[in-house]
Amino acid sequence: MFDSRHIRTFHAVVRAGTYSGAASALGYTQPAVTQQMKALERSVGSPLFIRVGRRMRLTEAGETLARHAEAILDSLSVAEEQVTAITRLHSGRVRVCAFPSASATLVPEALAHLAADHPGIRVKLLEDEPPDSLHRLARGECDVTLAFTYPGLRETVPDEVVEVPLLEDQLTVLMPVGHPQVRRRAVRLADFAGERWIAGCARCRTHFLHECAELGFAPDIAFTTDDGLVVQSLVAEGLGVALMPSLVLSFLRLDRVAGRALEPAVRRRISAYVLREHLRIPATALVVETIRAAAERRVGC
Known part of the structure; x- marks a missing residue:
């Protein structure tokens, strides 16, 4: 394998025609140039120059290498520029996988802050x-994952995955604006035991069923959907009520749907997850920090 320093020196010798000329152009001593060319010839396994008078003439092996040297150096230069752009956060690509209510709020x-400060960073949203x-994070299908857990549920992640806590998201009951419970500031789950329900994702549904069982009733689940806007539309039409995270309040259809905090309060924990090694990648670390800052601002509101 060729040393890029030797290729640069070789290219300088070819252009100058002498070791002394290459040394002058590079700011090296002539013995340093001579040593590098000897090392390169050992790597090639053949002489690259023969001396003709005071100048150096390329051998057949030297001519072959000379034809490629400039392209090699150009490619290295482009690579250095691109790597520098990534490490200095002028460019980079990060894949973020988030659950729907985080995709509509935190992300x-x-x-928006990332685009304003680092427009060269491109984010693919899954x-x-x-x-x-x-599981997608573990399989390498994304670089950052936003996920949530409920009280009593401990997320099992590999040792190489780092959890970055973001916020605690309080659960609310969504109901039509004409519902009798709307006049209350907070509501109890047991007060809705006889209602028809719209349930969310599998993890949310499991937690919801557990909470209802603790209160001694089995909810009548009329509809299930992972789409928060669909849930709101079903609630707006009076087809049921739903237990939803407070994140959805920021895109609530306030004209027909009302949200009331659950009492006693129940909160889900939202975190970002990233492979420990990926935190060494500047763009990935920046995206995680930017999401954490957005969550902090939301908590402070």
Whole structure:
């Protein structure tokens, strides 16, 4: 394998025609140039120059290498520029996988700040619910995953995955604006025991059923959907009520749907997950920090 320093020196010798001329152009001593050319010839396994008078003439092996040297150096220069752009956050690509309510709230806010400060960073947004989203991280299908857990549920992640806590998201009951419970500031789950329900993703549904069982009733689940806007539309039409995270309040259809906090409060934990090694990649680390800052601003509101 060729040493790029030797290729640069070889290219300088070819252009100058002498070791002394190459040394002058590079700011080296002539013995240093001579040593590098001897090392390169050992790598090639053949002489690259023969001396003709005071100048150096290329051998057949030298002519072959000379035809490629400039292209090699140009490619190295382009590579150096691109790597420098990535490490200095002028460019980079990061794949973020998030669950729907985070995709509609935390992620857009974070990406707006990222675009303003680092327009060269490109983010590909994927959508999936936990635990599937965490499996995608482990399979290398994304670089950052946003996921949530409920009280009593401990997320099982490999040792190489780092969890970055973001916020605690309080659960709310969504109901039509004409519902009798709307006049209350907070509501109890047991007060809706006789209602028809619209349930969300598998993890949310499992937690919901557990909470209802603890209160001694089995909910009548009329519809299931992972789409928060569909849930709101069903609630707006009076087809049921739903237990939803407070993140959805920021894109609620306030004209026909009302949200009331659950009492006693129940909160889900939202975190970002990233492979430990990926935190050494500047663009990935920046995206994680930008999402964390967006969550912090939301908590402070």
